[in-house]
Amino acid sequence: xxxxxxxxxxxVCMGCHLCEVYCQLNHxxxxxxxxxxxxxxxxxxxxxxxEARNPIFFSLRCQHCAEAPxxxxxxTGALSRDEKSGAVITDEAKCIGCWTCILACPYGAIKQDTVxxxxxxxxxxxxxxxxxxxxxxxxxxxxxxxxxEVKSK
Amino acid sequence: MNxxxxxxxxxxxxxxxxxxxxxxxxxxxxxxxxxxEPYAAYSRPLISEHLFENRPVANMLFRSPDFYVKNNVQxxxxxxxxxLDLKAKTAQxxxxxxxxxxxxxxxxxxxxxxxKMDGVKTPGVFTFTTIDDAEAIDRFLPRVQRAVIIxxxxxxxxxxxxxxxxxxxxxxxEMKDRVLNVxxxxxxxxxxxDALKKNNVRIITGxxxxxxxxxxxxxxxTGVTLDNGQELTAEMVVAAVGVKPRVELAMAAxxxxxxxxxxxxxxxxxxxDVYACGDAAEVYDFIFGDNRVTPIWPNAFVGGGxxxxxxxxxxxxxxxxxxxxxxxxxxxxxxxxxMVTPPDAAYEVISQTTGRNxxxxxxxxxxxxxxxxxxxxxxxxxxxxxxxxxxxxEAFKRALISDNFSFLSLPExxxxxxxxxxxxxxxxxxxxxxxx
Numbered sequence: 001x002x003x004x005x006x007x008x009x010x011x012v013c014m015g016c017h018l019c020e021v022y023c024q025l026n027h028x029x030x031x032x033x034x035x036x037x038x039x040x041x042x043x044x045x046x047x048x049x050x051e052a053r054n055p056i057f058f059s060l061r062c063q064h065c066a067e068a069p070x071x072x073x074x075x076t077g078a079l080s081r082d083e084k085s086g087a088v089i090t091d092e093a094k095c096i097g098c099w100t101c102i103l104a105c106p107y108g109a110i111k112q113d114t115v116x117x118x119x120x121x122x123x124x125x126x127x128x129x130x131x132x133x134x135x136x137x138x139x140x141x142x143x144x145x146x147x148x149e150v151k152s153k
Numbered sequence: 154m155n156x157x158x159x160x161x162x163x164x165x166x167x168x169x170x171x172x173x174x175x176x177x178x179x180x181x182x183x184x185x186x187x188x189x190e191p192y193a194a195y196s197r198p199l200i201s202e203h204l205f206e207n208r209p210v211a212n213m214l215f216r217s218p219d220f221y222v223k224n225n226v227q228x229x230x231x232x233x234x235x236x237l238d239l240k241a242k243t244a245q246x247x248x249x250x251x252x253x254x255x256x257x258x259x260x261x262x263x264x265x266x267x268x269k270m271d272g273v274k275t276p277g278v279f280t281f282t283t284i285d286d287a288e289a290i291d292r293f294l295p296r297v298q299r300a301v302i303i304x305x306x307x308x309x310x311x312x313x314x315x316x317x318x319x320x321x322x323x324x325x326x327e328m329k330d331r332v333l334n335v336x337x338x339x340x341x342x343x344x345x346x347d348a349l350k351k352n353n354v355r356i357i358t359g360x361x362x363x364x365x366x367x368x369x370x371x372x373x374x375t376g377v378t379l380d381n382g383q384e385l386t387a388e389m390v391v392a393a394v395g396v397k398p399r400v401e402l403a404m405a406a407x408x409x410x411x412x413x414x415x416x417x418x419x420x421x422x423x424x425x426d427v428y429a430c431g432d433a434a435e436v437y438d439f440i441f442g443d444n445r446v447t448p449i450w451p452n453a454f455v456g457g458g459x460x461x462x463x464x465x466x467x468x469x470x471x472x473x474x475x476x477x478x479x480x481x482x483x484x485x486x487x488x489x490x491x492m493v494t495p496p497d498a499a500y501e502v503i504s505q506t507t508g509r510n511x512x513x514x515x516x517x518x519x520x521x522x523x524x525x526x527x528x529x530x531x532x533x534x535x536x537x538x539x540x541x542x543x544x545x546x547e548a549f550k551r552a553l554i555s556d557n558f559s560f561l562s563l564p565e566x567x568x569x570x571x572x573x574x575x576x577x578x579x580x581x582x583x584x585x586x587x588x589x
Contacts, residue, residue: 007577053561060560063574072170072458073451073477076196077215093212098198099479100451102530103488106538107572108560112486112531143577 003086005147006124006131008058013141015057019133020046026125026132045111047122048133059133059142061122062109064088070121073104078119087124095119156253157185157227159464160244162234162402163260164188165197166450167431169215170457171258171464176224178465184226185252187244191231192284193218198311198450200287201482205315207291210284237406239424256426256464259403259414260457263396263432263448268303272365277374278390281312293389297321300389301377303362305332307478309393310345314482317352324355324385326362326377328394336478338493338525340504340511348483357383365390398433398446411435413446418470420460428464430456439473439541440491440522447476477537479530488530490537491515492523505554512554519547532558538571 021033023046028036035042048061068088071079078094079101081087097117102110110121125131134142159175161168164186172184195213202208211218221228229246236245237257244252265280267273277297279290290312300316302309305327313323325332331342332349346356357379364378376386398413409415409423413435420428420436430436431453435444452474462469480487492515495502500522504513510528514521514536521540526533536553539546544567546553552562560568569576 008575009577051559051561056561060572060575072455075198075450096199096202096481098481099486099488099530100477103477103479103490103533103537104451105534108532108535110534114486
């Protein structure tokens, strides 16, 4: 199934971390930037990781692989594919934080929320037209584009 | 006689993986699942949660409740298959019914090994692999203060975690010199033992239970004797010494079995149109380069998927799996894959410890054959990816165990290749100055 994915235009990424900031905000239970970062009850991890080794920067997130190894590895069925968007999404109620998906992901794109004991990953900002990271990238270093099926490594 | 195109015996990871793969190819062919368990497919690891927080079965389901309806699967649950006729392509059920099939999948799983010893049939001796096991333990708990767990493997640790949370005083008796000795190395086992001790769990290693006692008149379980004569008082015993592949159906039908049901890379058994997967089968392991029993959930699911595709006529080959485990009990975060200890001197071991984080790799000729990580394990999947693709890491192996390892710790040619799909392709290659 062709789907839209976030791609990195690495040559123009300057490592400003705004994608990370807006990812965290969009996944916070508060829409207030300060609360999203400073109030533990509103804090949720950003679902991407910044790779930086001057002068190379880029942000890395779930690739929503066609044959997603994390879905195959998930012990509880918490990970599944959203039929509409094609995104690989997590049902937090079902996730028990066993971290098996982390072992399965060749991109290291799944994070451990050690407070809630849940795996967290990019959900392409379900419900939004454009993922927050793409929307707020000041340099068009992130684009949201239709791509062919992704075969994972 | 009932007929089905696809018959799947077993309703867990392998069986569900097969259904999903069959339906990707064949939307209409009749699928029937027979399982002796009366439940919709549930996540077996969640029986621990079922026991300690009474998580309802509805919240343990591996797939949505409408899975069978949506995929047009007929289920026969709570019934046992008692025999197979491979020539006639039929399966006999315990109630006398029989089912004719065109393609068969044996996803029969494993069964707990019950050690042979006096008193093993005493009420109060349990195993811990099914919902019914967890419920039987739950019903028995009101009369339990102390429990002895025979075996410090994953099942032993998971039942210990649940029992500790229920306020039970637990002693683990492990035959080898440390708990989780199959899936962890010494350093990681020591971490688990520390966590167990902090939770007041007593660990006795290097010992086995030789006898389970009960009161002569009331038959109430009173304790166990160890092989050194030591006695432990307990009201409950959980036998968690291991699981063995359920091969009896296959064996009786004349299908080739070894420790598990023997399959090829298409997951087909020695008999055409009969497939096997999961804990019941011996499947290809790319670390050891041979077929073996690796009873882990993800491999069962993937193997079931390969079997299902082939059953539906789409050629598919099992790429091979490896042992892969992670520990979440007692708030720990530990991951291991492949070998956890080097089999001989030809292997190299490198490791690094920084505070809570421990990273160990086992390598041979520059290829990673095993890993154990504790603490922050978020990059464990990148390592597993390098293992799967047999990437030679000789030149940068030290970077892999560094605490701040990331993709950019790898040589540029390696990370660019591995992350190719995440980058936007340069617009056109014709113009000058396009950066490669």
